[in-house]
Amino acid sequence: MPQSEPAAKPAAAGASLLFLREAQIRLAQDMMFLAWRDFSASVDPVLEEAGLGRAHHRALHFIGRAPGLTVTELLAVLCITKQSLARVLGSLTTLGYVSVAPGRQDRRQRLLRLTEAGEALERTLFERQRERLVAAYREAGGPAVEGFGRVMRAIMGQSALDWLEAAEAGVLSERRRI
Numbered sequence: 001m002p003q004s005e006p007a008a009k010p011a012a013a014g015a016s017l018l019f020l021r022e023a024q025i026r027l028a029q030d031m032m033f034l035a036w037r038d039f040s041a042s043v044d045p046v047l048e049e050a051g052l053g054r055a056h057h058r059a060l061h062f063i064g065r066a067p068g069l070t071v072t073e074l075l076a077v078l079c080i081t082k083q084s085l086a087r088v089l090g091s092l093t094t095l096g097y098v099s100v101a102p103g104r105q106d107r108r109q110r111l112l113r114l115t116e117a118g119e120a121l122e123r124t125l126f127e128r129q130r131e132r133l134v135a136a137y138r139e140a141g142g143p144a145v146e147g148f149g150r151v152m153r154a155i156m157g158q159s160a161l162d163w164l165e166a167a168e169a170g171v172l173s174e175r176r177r178i
Contacts, residue, residue: 042132043125050121051095055080055088057125063098063112064122066172070103071110077163097121 040054047057055078062077063069069077075085089112092098097118103109114122137145153161166172 039129039132043128046121046124046128052091055084056092059085059088059092060097060114060118060122060125064114064119065167067113068111071100071112074112076159092118 040057043057044054047053050056058078059074062074066073071085071089075082078085080088089098089100093100095117096115099113099115101111101113103111140148153164156164
């Protein structure tokens with residue numbers, strides 16, 4: 001009996017492309033900028049009604065994903081200046097969307113949590129963007145969704161990848177339960 005050959009290993013994404021031309025890279029860049037513009041715009045009416053902007057949305061998102069996140073950790077995730085974050089957190093706390101508490105072990109730490117109103121607002125924002133993502137994922141199909149994830153991860157730096165790893169492992173909120 002002839003021996004069967006081992007199954008061929010699937011080619012890595014993009015392996016069939018010998019090279020990418022600058023025009024293809026620029027088109028990908030255009031698509032990322034335009035997709036981000038439209039994805040973000042889908043929640044602008046909700047934010048405007050609440051008197052908030054996109055920076056507030058990003059803060060709400062990450063605080064909601066990791067209750068008890070410190071201000072220092074949020075600065076690292078958002079990659080914005082302390083002054084910018086102070087303005088954003090000032091608005092969110094004044095409007096009653098975020099609460100700030102001292103750390104249990106280090107009282108100098110400021111731990112951030114969404115209030116009930118903050119959770120409700122973040123949920124509304126998420127549901128608006130979820131609709132766009134679900135529709136896009138359904139249109140593209142499973143292999144494209146997997147490819148999209150690989151491309152996005154390949155673009156991210158290590159700190160973003162570390163955040164995703166913690167989010168996927170479900171330890172973002174667990175680590176705050178001390």
